[in-house]
Amino acid sequence: xxxxxxxxxxxxxxxxxxxxxxxxxxxxxxxxxxxxxxxxxxxxxxxxxxxxxxxxxxxxxxxxxxxxxxxxxxxxxxxxxxxxxxxxxxxxxxxxxxxxxxxxxxx
Amino acid sequence: xxxxxxxxxxxxxxxxxxxxxxxxxxxxxxxxxxxxxxxxxxxxxxxxxxxxxxxxxxxxxxxxxxxxxxxxxxxxxxxxxxxxxxxxxxxxxxxxxxxxxxxxxxxxxxxxxxxxxxxxxxxxxxxxxxxxxxxxxxxxxxxxxxxxxxxxxxxxxxxxxxxxxxxxxxxxxxxxxxxxxxxxxxxxxxxxxxxxxxxxxxxxxxxxxxxxxxxxxxxxxxxxxxxxxxxxxxxxxx
Numbered sequence: 001x002x003x004x005x006x007x008x009x010x011x012x013x014x015x016x017x018x019x020x021x022x023x024x025x026x027x028x029x030x031x032x033x034x035x036x037x038x039x040x041x042x043x044x045x046x047x048x049x050x051x052x053x054x055x056x057x058x059x060x061x062x063x064x065x066x067x068x069x070x071x072x073x074x075x076x077x078x079x080x081x082x083x084x085x086x087x088x089x090x091x092x093x094x095x096x097x098x099x100x101x102x103x104x105x106x107x
Numbered sequence: 108x109x110x111x112x113x114x115x116x117x118x119x120x121x122x123x124x125x126x127x128x129x130x131x132x133x134x135x136x137x138x139x140x141x142x143x144x145x146x147x148x149x150x151x152x153x154x155x156x157x158x159x160x161x162x163x164x165x166x167x168x169x170x171x172x173x174x175x176x177x178x179x180x181x182x183x184x185x186x187x188x189x190x191x192x193x194x195x196x197x198x199x200x201x202x203x204x205x206x207x208x209x210x211x212x213x214x215x216x217x218x219x220x221x222x223x224x225x226x227x228x229x230x231x232x233x234x235x236x237x238x239x240x241x242x243x244x245x246x247x248x249x250x251x252x253x254x255x256x257x258x259x260x261x262x263x264x265x266x267x268x269x270x271x272x273x274x275x276x277x278x279x280x281x282x283x284x285x286x287x288x289x290x291x292x293x294x295x296x297x298x299x300x301x302x303x304x305x306x307x308x309x310x311x312x313x314x315x316x317x318x319x320x321x322x323x324x325x326x327x328x329x330x331x332x333x334x335x336x337x338x339x340x341x342x343x344x345x
Binding site: 007024038039102105 | 108109110113114116117120130132135162163164165174176177178181204
């Protein structure tokens with residue numbers, strides 16, 4: 001089962017070595033009740049395939065979209081999600097927490 | 108992140124060595140610090156604290172924000188005794204992402220028919236431990252209540268400072284065990300680290316329930332930070 005954070009990092013290395021464009025998203029900070037702890041990872045490839053999680057499925061879609069942009073430009077991004085966020089109606093955390101996610105390209 | 112850096116991080120994990128990845132959140136610069144080189148790093152104190160807690164988190168130093176990705180070795184559970192409880196415990200532990208190994212020299216117990224898809228070793232614990240030493244990221248679950256089999260492993264677990272040590276047996280069985288360990292030179296504080304009777308008190312009665320209670324207690328030992336003074340906790344690493 002690929003479930004622990006370290007297994008996900010091993011998978012990221014495998015993907016990158018297959019010459020796939022890969023981005024790594026990491027939960028950097030959480031406030032209030034957040035579904036996944038700091039240090040949780042989501043990896044995304046250029047086709048939008050992903051593994052792992054940064055929330056309970058609430059914001060993964062948005063992170064994947066942003067990650068594909070990061071893969072293309074090579075520029076890291078800091079994303080923030082939560083009810084206080086303007087995008088709350090679009091994507092947000094129904095649990096009422098807030099999270100900060102760092103997305104970087106593997107190169 | 109550079110792929111070479113990720114490979115190095117993964118290689119440390121494969122060796123069961125702890126390491127931290129430091130990311131400067133402003134510049135994006137990253138470095139890998141292996142457990143043995145922690146002292147030389149400018150963020151040594153913060154890194155040491157994060158590693159001790161086994162949690163990733165953000166630290167601030169001179170106005171700059173750094174994210175510390177902590178990689179502790181994967182948790183291993185060594186189960187002594189290929190008994191009924193182990194049959195339930197092994198698949199549960201797998202589901203929880205723990206590496207499990209079962210050791211029991213009694214071949215009637217340690218038979219592959221009873222344990223499918225589990226690392227099963229029909230050898231004496233001392234022989235197994237010689238090849239696979241315990242460490243702080245290991246848990247020991249002793250289930251035979253046979254001193255000849257359990258005691259060697261319990262002693263090894265106390266010496267290796269395993270994060271969790273549990274032993275099956277009634278209060279009477281445990282009282283005798285405590286006497287033996289005292290004679291072997293262990294202090295009362297050391298012996299008190301053994302959870303016995305094993306498992307969180309949920310009134311468990313069937314083998315599967317005892318397995319669940321044991322894993323619950325093991326996870327509490329791994330995750331709860333009650334033992335850590337509040338002021339040394341790192342706020343971002345909840």
